Amino acid sequence: MKLEGLLVHQPARGAGYRANVDAFHLARFAAAPTEGRTNTRAVAFDLGAGAGAVGLSLLALHAVHRVVFVEIDPEAAAHAERNAAEHGWSARAQVLRADVADAAEEHAGSAHLVVANPPYVEIGRGRAPAEARRARARMGSLEAFVVAARKLAGRRARVCFVYPARELASLFQTLRGAGLEPKRLRAVHAKNNAPARIVLVEAQPAKAGGLVIEPPLVELIAPR
Numbered sequence: 001m002k003l004e005g006l007l008v009h010q011p012a013r014g015a016g017y018r019a020n021v022d023a024f025h026l027a028r029f030a031a032a033p034t035e036g037r038t039n040t041r042a043v044a045f046d047l048g049a050g051a052g053a054v055g056l057s058l059l060a061l062h063a064v065h066r067v068v069f070v071e072i073d074p075e076a077a078a079h080a081e082r083n084a085a086e087h088g089w090s091a092r093a094q095v096l097r098a099d100v101a102d103a104a105e106e107h108a109g110s111a112h113l114v115v116a117n118p119p120y121v122e123i124g125r126g127r128a129p130a131e132a133r134r135a136r137a138r139m140g141s142l143e144a145f146v147v148a149a150r151k152l153a154g155r156r157a158r159v160c161f162v163y164p165a166r167e168l169a170s171l172f173q174t175l176r177g178a179g180l181e182p183k184r185l186r187a188v189h190a191k192n193n194a195p196a197r198i199v200l201v202e203a204q205p206a207k208a209g210g211l212v213i214e215p216p217l218v219e220l221i222a223p224r
Contacts, residue, residue: 006060006087009079010051019053022117022162022198025188025217027057029200030115030160034063041065044113045152047100047145052080052093054115059089064113069095070103100148109154117162118145143174150178150205159203165196172201181206186214 010018034042042064046055048071055067069084071077077097084093096103119142142163149159159180163171165187172182180203187196196216 006053006056006083008051008053008056008083009086010053010076019050019117021219023053024057025198025200026115026117026160026162027054027061027063029162029184029186029202030054030113030158031058031061031063033158035061042112043068043110044115045070045103045107045111045149047103047114047116047148048118049080049095050076050117052083052095054117055080055093056083056087056089058113058115059087059092066092066094068103068107068110069093070098070100071095072097072099101144104148104151108151111152111154111157113157114149114152114159116145116149116160118142120164120167142171143178146174146178146180150180153180153205155205157204161201161203162198163201165199168199168201171199175201175203176208179205181208182211184212184214186217188217188219191220192218 008019043066044055044058044064045068046052046058049055049069050071052069055069058064059067069077069080071080074097077095080093081095084090084095098106145161153159161171161175175182182201182203183206184202186200188198188200189195190197
């Protein structure tokens with residue numbers, strides 16, 4: 001998969017979790033506030049990193065100095081290590097083969113930025129392909145990701161999630177339940193005449209209010 005000028009090696013189709021364009025959208029969204037000013041000390045945690053598409057994109061965008069990739073699946077973690085090495089970023093990338101909760105406990109308060117592309121369908125809700133079910137079992141629930149992100153964030157870090165637009169209320173409720181207040185939101189539409197497909201949300205440990213809704217991102221302009 002090519003992303004942000006990177007070649008990202010990942011499992012073959014049907015063999016494990018594969019990143020898609022949502023990873024690119026999340027990285028761009030998370031990097032936007034830092035554009036033009038690289039923080040040479042900033043550390044990002046990529047939760048449920050898979051092969052590392054989001055974290056690698058943050059490095060390519062000069063949004064952070066270092067990324068910690070948290071991935072419990074051995075094959076996906078190996079891909080993340082290979083991808084970092086092939087782009088010359090081994091010294092700026094650390095792969096933790098761990099559950100997100102365990103990683104957050106060990107590195108509490110260490111992040112300047114946390115990014116997460118969590119499982120889109122909660123266990124027990126709806127039907128999903130076998131690959132999606134395996135991903136959920138591997139990665140855990142939305143709440144587990146949010147709680148881990150909050151612990152890593154400490155007092156000031158930014159936390160950025162990508163999630164289905166139809167589940168925005170659930171995402172907001174879960175974030176606030178963990179002490180994270182949504183501060184930026186951008187909806188992504190497959191076409192300009194279609195409902196939002198996903199939402200990109202930045203939250204912080206902060207007081208309620210001050211949500212900025214950015215202009216929508218349209219992936220394809222439909223002909224008139």
